[in-house]
Amino acid sequence: MEAAGSGSLGLGDTQPPGTARPGAAEGVVPMKRNEKEVAKEGKSVGFVLVHAGAGYHSESKAKEYKQVCKKACQKAIEKLQAGALAVDVVTAALIELEDSPFTNAGMGSNLNLSGDIECDASTMDGKSLNFGAVGALRGIKNPILVANKLLSEAQKGKLSAGRIPPCFLVGEGAYKWAVDHGIVPCPPDIMATKFSLSAFRKNRRKLELAEKVETEMIQTKKRREVSENTNVTTSLDTVGAVVVDHEGNVAAAVSSGGLAMKHPGRVGQAAVYGCGCWAENTGGHNMYSTAVSTSGCGEHLVRTMLARECSVALQAEDAHQALLETMQKKFVHSHFKASTRSCGRAVVGNRRWCLQASKPYKLNMLDFCKMAPCTASDGLPSYSVFCIF
Numbered sequence: 461m462e463a464a465g466s467g468s469l470g471l472g473d474t475q476p477p478g479t480a481r482p483g484a485a486e487g488v489v490p491m492k493r494n495e496k497e498v499a500k501e502g503k504s505v506g507f508v509l510v511h512a513g514a515g516y517h518s519e520s521k522a523k524e525y526k527q528v529c530k531k532a533c534q535k536a537i538e539k540l541q542a543g544a545l546a547v548d549v550v551t552a553a554l555i556e557l558e559d560s561p562f563t564n565a566g567m568g569s570n571l572n573l574s575g576d577i578e579c580d581a582s583t584m585d586g587k588s589l590n591f592g593a594v595g596a597l598r599g600i601k602n603p604i605l606v607a608n609k610l611l612s613e614a615q616k617g618k619l620s621a622g623r624i625p626p627c628f629l630v631g632e633g634a635y636k637w638a639v640d641h642g643i644v645p646c647p648p649d650i651m652a653t654k655f656s657l658s659a660f661r662k663n664r665r666k667l668e669l670a671e672k673v674e675t676e677m678i679q680t681k682k683r684r685e686v687s688e689n690t691n692v693t694t695s696l697d698t699v700g701a702v703v704v705d706h707e708g709n710v711a712a713a714v715s716s717g718g719l720a721m722k723h724p725g726r727v728g729q730a731a732v733y734g735c736g737c738w739a740e741n742t743g744g745h746n747m748y749s750t751a752v753s754t755s756g757c758g759e760h761l762v763r764t765m766l767a768r769e770c771s772v773a774l775q776a777e778d779a780h781q782a783l784l785e786t787m788q789k790k791f792v793h794s795h796f797k798a799s800t801r802s803c804g805r806a807v808v809g810n811r812r813w814c815l816q817a818s819k820p821y822k823l824n825m826l827d828f829c830k831m832a833p834c835t836a837s838d839g840l841p842s843y844s845v846f847c848i849f
Contacts, residue, residue, distance in 0.1 A: 507704035508536040510553050514755040515697035524562045532556035546703045546711035547585040553701040554604040554713045561653040565699045568653035569717020571660040574724050577651045579603040580731035586710035586739035590614050595630040595727035601646035604715045606638040663721050698730045700753030710751040712737035728758025734768035735761050750774050763796040
């Protein structure tokens with residue numbers, strides 16, 4: 461099941477990498493825009509953070525989670541060193557996360573009530589402010605590729621007869637658009653893994669048992685217990701990444717298989733503008749460039765537009781305090797989700813790694829990544845990796 465969660469990071473502060481602070485939106489990067497000046501001095505600046513999602517998972521697979529995060533970070537670094545821009549780099553990182561059978565994105569995602577895999581994904585380019593997303597997408601191994609393609613196609617301008625190009629497609633329409641634009645489809649039976657199928661069978665048995673309970677009071681209690689127990693057998697939640705490229709541009713992306721046993725057609729925050737991810741370069745009223753990636757219960761994140769809210773908070777003079785207040789007032793205690801009993805499991809640790817943009821850290825490539833476990837309310841860690849070079 462999805463659980464609200466986060467960690468935040470930044471450029472332009474004095475806090476050294478690896479320091480933990482309390483808070484909550486997965487992958488937040490504030491940064492002053494003086495990287496071009498640094499580049500003129502011959503110094504390379506880049507920043508990558510990836511996260512494997514908040515939520516329940518087996519601690520016995522901690523090594524696998526860390527490894528996939530490290531692999532995604534390495535792939536992103538290779539793209540940055542080759543001169544790729546942030547929006548393409550963040551897509552490369554997400555592809556690695558989607559290809560892992562241990563994450564709830566792309567390959568091995570949670571199955572819905574019908575036993576099918578439907579994925580959500582989105583990406584945002586901080587330079588152009590263009591956004592691309594897909595929801596409830598079946599039959600595509602890497603939904604982030606479709607989201608990225610939607611973003612890039614939109615940058616080409618209007619379609620024939622003056623039509624506006626789409627930025628968000630769902631279901632069968634998204635699938636057909638992807639295939640028409642050269643993205644290779646994937647047989648549904650390949651998308652499901654041994655782990656995701658096993659979780660689906662266990663969850664289905666629990667739901668069938670709950671539905672046999674006769675009284676409404678016992679039924680409600682039983683379903684709550686089933687929901688809590690079901691979390692143990694599911695994979696992680698929405699994965700994501702944030703990137704700063706050599707030109708100082710920022711980008712963010714997220715991808716998710718959604719809630720386990722969700723209703724077919726359900727779309728979570730990973731596909732919704734301002735909710736799953738946000739990226740915006742400095743300029744106008746923005747002193748800082750920001751990139752945000754969220755992970756958690758999609759319904760709560762959609763109702764509160766958490767990614768966008770965090771980006772706004774990080775423009776404050778005291779960004780750290782503003783972010784904490786935003787998480788409390790506009791998410792945890794938001795009246796927009798007051799009708800629901802709780803917001804589920806929540807990552808309450810705010811991770812903010814900062815870098816003086818004019819004085820980049822020099823890290824040995826053999827030790828390029830730092831693991832950042834974010835503690836959730838259930839005591840289990842969510843894994844992130846970041847790299848500055």
